[in-house]
Amino acid sequence: MLKVVVFIKQVPDTSSKAGVNPDGTIDRARAKRMLNPFDRYALQKAIEIKRQYGAEVTCVTMGPPPAVEVLVEAFEHGADYGILLTDKRLAASDTLATAYALHMVVRHIGAFDVILTGLQTTDGDTAQVGPQIAERLHIAQITYCEGLSISGTTLSARRVVEGGFQEMEVQLPVLITVANSATPLDYKRFGDVAAVKEFLRHPEEREKRIKIVSLDTIGADSARTGLVGSPTVVGKTWKLGEIGGSCVVFQGESMEREVSELIEKLKADGKGVEELINA
Template identity: 60%
Template structure:
């Protein structure tokens, strides 16, 4: 591998879970109003790609599927050090389930040509299925390593540790492969000043920006419209329930001294009728 590995990292823009903005009264998310962020699970995938490039060279292509605002996460990925971004954006992709999404992303990866390693996060914070990564691997017909925590490439072979129930499983395979990275893997490094600076320059250089981040459609990747979007999604969402709200009943006990705060706390627990005597000496 003289020129290192050609890598694809799949990232998704999700609603910012730390912000209450854009949450409808019924608990569903208004994506237009919600604050947005990179799916936190995907950051571990991006970090693995950055580590692999640092060790072996190569280029990092970040692919995201979503509406035009998802361009933001590609720009952010460049700030973190990715080389190129691809936004797969097409109205016909709306309402894709995991089957349809995996098909579209598989087509996008094929469009990039000769990808050695595909990195994905474990799951997203908005869908939570953890199905898309493995489905893409099946379509690509490449080896897949899921729940990968650590990996290195020795003599052209990927040696990976994946988390399994009660332990760690060691695997080895040759690229091409798709690897979903566990959220216990190494955390994404802070942005480098030089990268942030480079992206600021890009934002003023339209031609260079278009070379670094491309928006592609179903026609570009040759995906049949009937296999994506609502048409290509057999999943039927029967009904969604709001399972009540967590929190909201937090009570802070304030006072001059910690001992006083404890007294107040104990008093409150006692007056609730739930004795604490056995816990308090």
């Protein structure tokens, strides 16, 4: 049976108003939390592999204790095992330090065939951690992967490039970052949602499925994580600030009137809208 590892992350939900300060900055303690939207594609790909070829799917996340929520979500989608790496000494890790810690989790797991990650996260936005894990594990990678199939120990994949695509073959093991243009998301939950609720209630069962580990558990060197292990720091930040702020709003009882006022205003402002219309 194939062994598949999926890296997922909990991020602040910026589409919700909760925890978003008036200037657009995030109060992480108050913000709503969600699974990184890019990771849904990786998770879905893992479940597809499981259904098509038979696989054991282990989801790995790193973060503070509430991040266990994304593992529960992964079980509902059909994942088999979950690992949460949580340790105060991981705070402020940059991509290099994060990749070090996560590759140590893979070493702790042992054998694997395919590692899947989302293309990037919505909070860090770097797309660097996946390839850096692959470098640390000395394995091949395929980034921006749209589709894949597996035959024996050969994985065939289609990779998006600017203005086209590449078709490639690789011998397992491999790390794949999944493009959003992969299969559209299917919101059916393939796990047994009732069974997930049930095992979460029983500490013994729960411990079999969810492992909560620290840097010590996985034998990682804390000098290579967190602020100390990161070769970069954030030196200074500025607010992006509001854009525009001079919206002309038409509002009233009659839609006809609002629309015709808008059209008159567009003409008066000389926006050249006319030139772009089929008439």
